[in-house]
Amino acid sequence: MKLSDVKTILDAKIFCHDDLLDEEVNSACGSDLMSDVLAFVKNQSILLTGLNNQQVVRTAEMMDMSCIVFVRGKAPEASVINLAEARGLALMATELTMYQACGKLYAAGLGDT
Amino acid sequence: MEALRLEFNIDGDDFQAAGEASSKTKRALKKLGLPPDTIRRVAICMYEGEINMVIHANGGTVTVEVDETAVKITLADRGPGIPDISSALTEGFSTATNQIRELGFGAGMGLPNMRKYCDDMDIKTELNVGTTVTMTVNF
Numbered sequence: 001m002k003l004s005d006v007k008t009i010l011d012a013k014i015f016c017h018d019d020l021l022d023e024e025v026n027s028a029c030g031s032d033l034m035s036d037v038l039a040f041v042k043n044q045s046i047l048l049t050g051l052n053n054q055q056v057v058r059t060a061e062m063m064d065m066s067c068i069v070f071v072r073g074k075a076p077e078a079s080v081i082n083l084a085e086a087r088g089l090a091l092m093a094t095e096l097t098m099y100q101a102c103g104k105l106y107a108a109g110l111g112d113t
Numbered sequence: 114m115e116a117l118r119l120e121f122n123i124d125g126d127d128f129q130a131a132g133e134a135s136s137k138t139k140r141a142l143k144k145l146g147l148p149p150d151t152i153r154r155v156a157i158c159m160y161e162g163e164i165n166m167v168i169h170a171n172g173g174t175v176t177v178e179v180d181e182t183a184v185k186i187t188l189a190d191r192g193p194g195i196p197d198i199s200s201a202l203t204e205g206f207s208t209a210t211n212q213i214r215e216l217g218f219g220a221g222m223g224l225p226n227m228r229k230y231c232d233d234m235d236i237k238t239e240l241n242v243g244t245t246v247t248m249t250v251n252f
Contacts, residue, residue, distance in 0.1 A: 038157050039226050
């Protein structure tokens with residue numbers, strides 16, 4: 001699916017890099033623990049997280065991801081948005097919980113590999 | 114392959130800035146044209162190392178050297194040293210504070226992740242003197 005589909009499915013707001021909405025994404029992961037993302041993630045394009053700080057952007061950058069989705073309605077701070085803007089990552093936020101957001105994307109065909 | 118050497122000072126007081134050196138290194142290695150898998154492995158190793166330096170050792174220095182066959186990362190700090198390297202290399206073992214855990218790290222995956230993603234890792238540590246971690250990623 002495209003990032004624009006992710007935005008629609010999660011009824012998400014986008015904060016930066018809406019130019020990436022046409023990009024194809026094949027898989028996603030959900031975690032609040034960045035070391036686990038660094039340890040276990042392979043080629044996922046999207047990181048769903050409840051954690052809201054610059055290290056989330058850094059972690060996604062190291063893993064070559066294209067989008068971060070903040071769950072539970074957590075809007076990113078300006079410093080987080082600025083860093084994502086500079087590093088070419090799309091940022092979204094949804095009111096859904098982690099469980100709901102992951103479930104909806106999985107049910108829509110976005111797997112974890 | 115063009116040889117490359119990068120040096121960074123890591124500020125131990127700024128958790129939010131941790132990772133900036135890894136980010137710069139990642140971009141420099143991309144420009145060199147290294148394989149994407151190699152770049153990601155170097156980025157993860159160095160990023161975990163940077164985070165460790167800020168959490169445990171009040172910063173330090175990182176040197177990245179690229180030659181024909183490998184990327185060598187040297188992280189040197191003047192922190193408290195590692196009392197028990199074997200424990201520190203065990204997944205889930207952590208001495209980080211709850212504050213660090215709330216920031217998404219400190220789950221005891223730092224050194225194990227670094228060992229997992231590099232081809233060779235050497236740790237030299239002395240209590241109350243400091244720690245030097247050297248990692249090599251071959252390509």
